[in-house]
Amino acid sequence: MISRLLPVLTQERRAATLAVIILFQSLCALFFIGDVIIDLQGGDGRVELHLAIEAAVAVALVAGVIFLMVELRIMLQRVASMETGLRAARGEMAALVDHFFDQWALTPSERDVALMILKGVENETIAEMRGTAPGTVRAQSAKIYAKAGVDGRAQLLSVFLEELFAQGMDTGASMSPSP
Structure with missing residues (x-):
């Protein structure tokens, strides 16, 4: 669960960092623009080079912003x-799972076990979670595999x-189980 959130948090952190940099550069640009305006009001000959440098820096900061x-x-x-794509993929997977489970006529217990198998849960853990014997889960798994026409997980x-x-x-492909 946490590993799925890290890319999103990293993107959010990156966005926040960019926003802070934009704010900082905006403040710097405002400072330089204000400084140029103040210097223009009381200028002498040497100040022109200083003003040109400050103006160039202000333009660069604005361009950066x-x-x-x-x-x-x-x-x-x-x-x-x-x-959006991730939500769509999750929805597609859920619809696909339901479709195949319906096609294979899995019982509610078999659906539960099959879903856990798809998630990579081991038989012993499935048995613990469901409060059944590992042999029961193995038997249900065998029925699931037979109904699906496959040999294993x-x-x-x-x-x-x-x-x-x-x-x-x-995009026009139909969902049809391949036994």
Whole structure:
């Protein structure tokens, strides 16, 4: 769970850092612009070089602020797009699981066990979680594999992965279990 949140937190931290840099550069740019205006009001000959340098720095800071604002906006849009895609993938997987479980006519107990198998939970742990004997879980697993037309855990998972990849490449693909 925590490992799934790290990319999002990293993106949020990056966005916050960019926002702080933008604010800091904005304040610096305002300072230099104000300094240039004050210097222009009471100038002497030597001040012109000083003013030119300050003006160039102010322009560079403003350009940096604009660049960072554009980058921040692009990054936030990318994060939103990734979150939308992740939600869609989760929904697709849930729909795919339900579809196959319906096609295979799994009982509620078998559905529960099959879902845990897909999550990578070992038989002994499934038995503990469900309050049943490990032999019962092994028997249910064998029934699930038989109904799905596969030989074991790896093949069961591959049925779902193949279908997801096929749907990703061909949006018109229908969900049909391959026994």
